Amino acid sequence: TEMLDMYPSLALGPQRVGDCYFIEREPPNHISLYPTSCDMAARAMPPHLLAPPPVPSEPTCKGQQDAVKLELENSSLWKQFSSVGTEMIITKKGRRMFPQLKVKLSGLNPTLRYILLLDMVPVDASRYRFQGDAWQVVGGAEARLPDRVFIHPDSPATGAHWQSRSISFHRAKLTNNTLDTQGYIILHSLHRYQPRVHVIEARDVLRWGGGQHSFVFPETQFLTVTAYQNNKITELKIQSNPFAKGFREDGMNSKRYSKVGKHKNAHQTNAGLYSPIFTLYFLFTLFYRQRDVRQKRKLGEPLDIGEVNGTPFLFKVLTPFSHHPLMSVSMSLPPYTEAYPDALVSSTPFNSAPLPQSLSSYQSDLSTPLPSPTSTSNYSTVHFPPTISRSPSLLPSSTTSPSLQPTRFTYPALSPPSSSPQPILSSTTYDSTPPSELGHDQLSPQTPTDPSFPTLSPPSSHTNQVTPAAPICNPTVPLSGFNPTAYPYPNSSAYSNISQGTPQSPTDLSGHPPSQSHPAPSLSYSLSPHAAPLSYLSRRSPFASRSPSVQTWTLPNGSSGSVLSALSIPGPGQVQAPTAAAPFPLSSFPQPQSSLPNPTHQPSPCSAVPSASFPTFQPSASSHIPPSPLTNHSLPPQVYPQNQIATPSTYPPIAPTEIGSFAQFNPGTAYLQEMVLHHPSLLPPLDPSLPSCLTSSTPPALYPSFSSYPLHICQDPRSPFPIPLRHMYRQHQHGHTHSQGSYLDMSGRAVF
DNA sequence: TCACCTTCCACTTTTGAACTGG
């Protein structure tokens, strides 16, 4: 009763008792490094036992309409760091991230509850070293560590709650202590990681996963270090991080001028970011009313799960041992054992998703629909051939902003099938660079900026004026020629442009109305049914040229262009097709345009896009970049049948390749293509009978970026609960505070 | 010797209990 009071919509189905939920990470090849009994049991269970009957959803495209969007609020700051090569300190005791991951959610059902998770996935399988002002690959990555997920302290909270404020994951800590017991996210030093944010619908404590959306912001990639390697990063950190004020030489707080100007700052708390409730009692709140928990704490009474109803509930994260970027991935949703109330179903965007594995749009790279127990034939599986990445080195050539020149990175490149290197971008046309977004995110005006990001250049114009990018119209290129293998994850430049996309009208980049003019190209197969058109703008770094111009790429639109707007993809404009030696055929697609007047101030759009769908981007330090095999568009598009699993034998050798600035998120290993597989026993099958927003030409959903490390939510048929909630509660009592958020490790333990 | 890591330091911000007043 109390629980129902707390969660009015909570309706505990009898069959749920004893059930156990997991957030599971599964290796692409379904080989779990840490297979658990629960997981094994789940897999052993017939699909129909795991996947409840699909909830009758409205035959509408509401899912699209209400597509969940996640925007990176402090995108400009991230871009500044990424332009230099973001480094994150990891310590034994745990270190927070800076910049913080600050996002804004929208598109949620205000009445439903959601859980926000943060995790980190390796960007590649390499270890790096900072040498000669550049990051270079020095070997293979170390064995993957137990994955841990940071649960936002507000979780679970209603959609209204999440949408009413900025969401910060600043409390998440990174550690290099593999034996960490605090539950911090364990990372290897000198490795590259990509943060991911997951939004999971939690209708009630026993029914998670009504919808699952994962978001990735390429500009948030970082390299882990125990001590800063690049002094440019150090400078940026000191200038940007309030805690580092003591190291600023200019100002009253400089420790060199210690005792001077020292003052306590008024309470600049993050009030509003975190509710005083829920947080650390994340799981607890699933069973208790907050006041009950407080009361028990006051009385010193232990909180035992048995006091609730004996329903085991847990999240589990499985860590894939092997994580070759090309490995297959699988994702599953928690099956529901009972249909949601119609009202709820209709009110939630997730439920309307017709396809089981839709990577819906770029708003969210993961949108998991309700499972269907009867069908498994529609699992969308895309197997991408090895990604070829061989990018020409990019060296800072300009002195425009010497203090923050892009750091060169050398990434391992997968051997291309083709021996003839092709420039990813052989020729570029530029338009005016949008004004800088400086002054944002605590950056001082003097903070050197890297022109690599459109928002930062030109350095001389640190104004808030918006200089809308005026992408040159790109001749429509048949998408049929689109070769997924040639399009690794886009670099940050593209995103930076996207985030600052100028377009504001619903016309596509080529001036065509959204969605019809251009038939879905062959690429569409790799896009989710909700996939939106994607365009990229890349600006040449001032380092390379004083004549800023813009490259705009538009990817095929897998479905309606309306979704694209969520990505804040640059607008109107046109697509500048790569000229000579274009890595791939380009075409302009309908591009929903942002309604925001000032694109440069828009939060960074989530890059929740299938990595394979991104065109390879080459930092344009030079317009005469040596050809890259990766961009060899002569390679025929390869479409793999669903359920096809990539075999390690297909992995190309890794060869060190300097691919330019970290900030550029160079193509290649940074975002390797991934293929999608669905867990046969856990994945909700696609019900063909369900209404779909997809057009007949729209291929099955493609699992988006970083699908190699999917976040799984599955139901375990067995009830044993490895760790009593009371234990977690006690941990909390003696450990972190509620507001610190909570972590889940691969073993299913919640660490507070 | 070197790259990398750990620990400590001095600084700052954040936090929350204690206090105060209505």
Added chain:
DNA sequence: ACCAGTTCAAAAGTGGAAGGTG
């Protein structure tokens, strides 16, 4: 007794420096 606002010491978050480790 309760609530809201303020105060302030402790805790926590910073990068630098020195030393340790392999």
